[in-house]
Amino acid sequence: MMSQDQTTVAVELRHVVKKFGSFTAIRDAHLSIYDNEFFTLLGPSGCGKTTLLRLIAGFEEVTQGQVRLFGKDLQDLPPNRRPVNTVFQNYALFPHMTIAENVGFGVRMKGASQGEMQKTVERMLELVRLTDHAHKRPSQLSGGQQQRAALVRAIAPSPRVLLLDEPLSALDLKLRQAMRIELKQLQQETGITFIFVTHDQEEALSMSDRIAVMSDGVIQQVGPGREIYEHPRNRTVANFIGETNLLGAIVHEKSGSGATLTLEDGSRVMCTDNVPVGVGESGQVLIRPEKIVVSATESSSFGLHCKLASAVYLGTDTQYVLRTDGGLTLTARMQNVDDTAMQMSTGSSVVAMIEPAAIRWLADGD
Amino acid sequence: MSKVAYVKRYTGFLTMTMVCLTILYAPLIIVAIYSFNSSPSIIVWEGLSLHWYWDVFFGIESGKFKTAAWNSLSIAVMASLTSTTIATAAAIGILRGRAFRGRNLSFMLISMPIMVPEIVTAVATLIFFSAIGFVLGYSSILVAHIVFCIPFAYLPIAARLRGIEPVFEEAALDLYASRGQLFRHVIFPMLLPGILAGLLLAFIVSLDDFIITNFVKGAGIETLPTAIFGAVKQGIKPNIMALSTIMLLVSIVCVTLSYLLSRVGSHGGRE
Numbered sequence: 001m002m003s004q005d006q007t008t009v010a011v012e013l014r015h016v017v018k019k020f021g022s023f024t025a026i027r028d029a030h031l032s033i034y035d036n037e038f039f040t041l042l043g044p045s046g047c048g049k050t051t052l053l054r055l056i057a058g059f060e061e062v063t064q065g066q067v068r069l070f071g072k073d074l075q076d077l078p079p080n081r082r083p084v085n086t087v088f089q090n091y092a093l094f095p096h097m098t099i100a101e102n103v104g105f106g107v108r109m110k111g112a113s114q115g116e117m118q119k120t121v122e123r124m125l126e127l128v129r130l131t132d133h134a135h136k137r138p139s140q141l142s143g144g145q146q147q148r149a150a151l152v153r154a155i156a157p158s159p160r161v162l163l164l165d166e167p168l169s170a171l172d173l174k175l176r177q178a179m180r181i182e183l184k185q186l187q188q189e190t191g192i193t194f195i196f197v198t199h200d201q202e203e204a205l206s207m208s209d210r211i212a213v214m215s216d217g218v219i220q221q222v223g224p225g226r227e228i229y230e231h232p233r234n235r236t237v238a239n240f241i242g243e244t245n246l247l248g249a250i251v252h253e254k255s256g257s258g259a260t261l262t263l264e265d266g267s268r269v270m271c272t273d274n275v276p277v278g279v280g281e282s283g284q285v286l287i288r289p290e291k292i293v294v295s296a297t298e299s300s301s302f303g304l305h306c307k308l309a310s311a312v313y314l315g316t317d318t319q320y321v322l323r324t325d326g327g328l329t330l331t332a333r334m335q336n337v338d339d340t341a342m343q344m345s346t347g348s349s350v351v352a353m354i355e356p357a358a359i360r361w362l363a364d365g366d
Numbered sequence: 367m368s369k370v371a372y373v374k375r376y377t378g379f380l381t382m383t384m385v386c387l388t389i390l391y392a393p394l395i396i397v398a399i400y401s402f403n404s405s406p407s408i409i410v411w412e413g414l415s416l417h418w419y420w421d422v423f424f425g426i427e428s429g430k431f432k433t434a435a436w437n438s439l440s441i442a443v444m445a446s447l448t449s450t451t452i453a454t455a456a457a458i459g460i461l462r463g464r465a466f467r468g469r470n471l472s473f474m475l476i477s478m479p480i481m482v483p484e485i486v487t488a489v490a491t492l493i494f495f496s497a498i499g500f501v502l503g504y505s506s507i508l509v510a511h512i513v514f515c516i517p518f519a520y521l522p523i524a525a526r527l528r529g530i531e532p533v534f535e536e537a538a539l540d541l542y543a544s545r546g547q548l549f550r551h552v553i554f555p556m557l558l559p560g561i562l563a564g565l566l567l568a569f570i571v572s573l574d575d576f577i578i579t580n581f582v583k584g585a586g587i588e589t590l591p592t593a594i595f596g597a598v599k600q601g602i603k604p605n606i607m608a609l610s611t612i613m614l615l616v617s618i619v620c621v622t623l624s625y626l627l628s629r630v631g632s633h634g635g636r637e
Contacts, residue, residue: 057536057540058539059536059539059540078539079536079539079540080539080540080542080543080544084540085540085541086536086537086540088533088536088537090533092531092533092534092536092537094534094537094538094552094556095556096555096556105538105541105543105551106540106541106542109538109541109542109543109544109547110542153541154540154541157541157542
């Protein structure tokens with residue numbers, strides 16, 4: 001759909017380190033964000049994602065390393081001279097200006113003529129359907145309208161890169177979902193590189209071209225959403241994105257198409273993932289709850305015999321906690337397509353079926 | 367309005383309130399009422415009249431009062447404008463500059479003149495002026511007023527600035543504003559109610575000051591408070607009451623405006 005130019009690097013972080021006193025907020029961040037990309041920094045609060053954004057915006061200075069924008073080192077360039085704009089978490093719309101004045105602020109500061117500014121403001125307000133609210137104060141607008149005003153205020157001066165610091169976190173769920181679509185469309189229409197910060201994995205997965213998962217100031221993994229979800233590089237990423245079953249395993253046998261693994265409780269499973277270690281060596285495997293099929297009747301050869309410890313009804317799906325006969329705990333999630341859920345009662349014997357392709361060997365054992 | 371700790375329920379609350387209010391305001395009210403007395407006596411009521419107000423503006427002493435009023439007003443205007451400018455710069459420097467050692471200390475130092483007994487400041491200022499050979503007169507009053515008005519102007523400005531989140535400044539910088547534009551288009555307008563509140567407070571503090579003025583004014587120059595004090599020494603005439611009532615009115619207006627301004631935008635201004 002969009003013509004993503006994989007060759008032009010918009011923002012490049014070269015071994016960036018940021019310390020606040022003795023606290024290290026960013027450890028050796030090394031990252032390239034491409035032009036025209038919707039890039040998300042995802043991580044729990046305090047992981048350093050906002051700090052990284054502030055380093056790009058120029059509100060903080062790097063302790064070590066370089067932040068480069070289209071090949072140019074940004075060191076010593078104050079925020080008002082970087083072609084980068086920010087959408088702040090609580091919008092930070094100037095309360096003493098009208099919406100039109102707010103949206104026109106950046107264009108005006110850049111030295112545009114009155115007419116030029118007015119044209120830009122009109123175009124921007126139209127883009128987010130706020131034309132009727134042009135002469136209102138921010139306090140007279142709803143949260144969603146303020147959000148959209150903040151968005152076009154940052155886009156109006158045509159920045160090369162737009163930074164968004166958890167811009168949807170103050171909105172309620174329905175509005176948040178609508179804004180996701182709007183944001184993505186806006187990014188595609190304007191062709192501006194978006195760097196989006198969030199702790200919400202659904203937000204990240206639904207909008208991003210690529211995601212960087214961060215924790216403790218370290219960029220853990222960078223890649224498209226699907227890759228991060230399906231092939232997390234380590235435990236931290238696996239745990240942060242989605243629910244997981246993390247199990248210890250020993251390689252029992254290797255064949256051309258994969259391996260047979262012995263789980264902690266002694267049961268054997270087939271795995272078609274790339275297992276880079278030899279027979280007899282141990283590691284960890286990951287199984288996503290939705291890849292486990294729970295059934296009351298045994299119908300497959302790779303089933304694990306379990307007792308149903310609990311079943312929690314969650315509307316669209318049901319979450320099952322299973323205890324294998326060997327004492328291992330597994331979490332499974334199945335869509336409520338029929339009444340299967342009701343037919344299995346707590347304590348009854350069930351079979352958990354896991355496709356060999358659903359078992360992931362974690363490359364980083366940590 | 368919880369029933370448990372509602373202060374009105376304590377016995378004697380009403381009596382106590384009335385006693386306090388009476389002690390505070392009865393003298394002021396009596397002065398105001400008697401300023402409309404037609405009698406030259408300050409205790410015997412004869413009838414309603416604006417005679418003493420006429421006397422303030424056109425009577426025998428009116429020339430003296432007019433000169434004193436002009437001195438008071440011109441000093442109050444210049445002192446409040448200068449001290450508010452200094453206080454604004456100080457507030458931005460202290461609260462928005464880079465963190466520095468002694469940030470809290472500098473705040474205490476600035477507000478110290480409010481805590482120190484005024485007579486001590488007065489004596490110290492006089493000694494200082496004598497030591498440096500500063501000739502006492504109009505300009506010595508002005509300088510002293512500028513100095514002691516700074517903390518009064520600083521407090522509402524600093525309070526306002528503390529309420530403005532730094533993110534607005536970041537947003538302005540992010541949107542290409544220079545330091546000057548940042549101040550002109552964002553900080554100043556957002557700080558304006560605080561600045562005006564500080565200005566009015568400084569104005570009224572300067573206009574009403576007696577102790578320091580009396581020490582540093584030198585001979586031959588009077589402000590309104592020192593002129594009133596001088597007149598009272600020869601016995602209280604009702605024209606003093608009329609003059610006092612006028613000053614009281616000006617004070618009330620300024621303080622009320624200052625209070626209202628300091629509240630602007632702090633409720634429902636954002637969100």
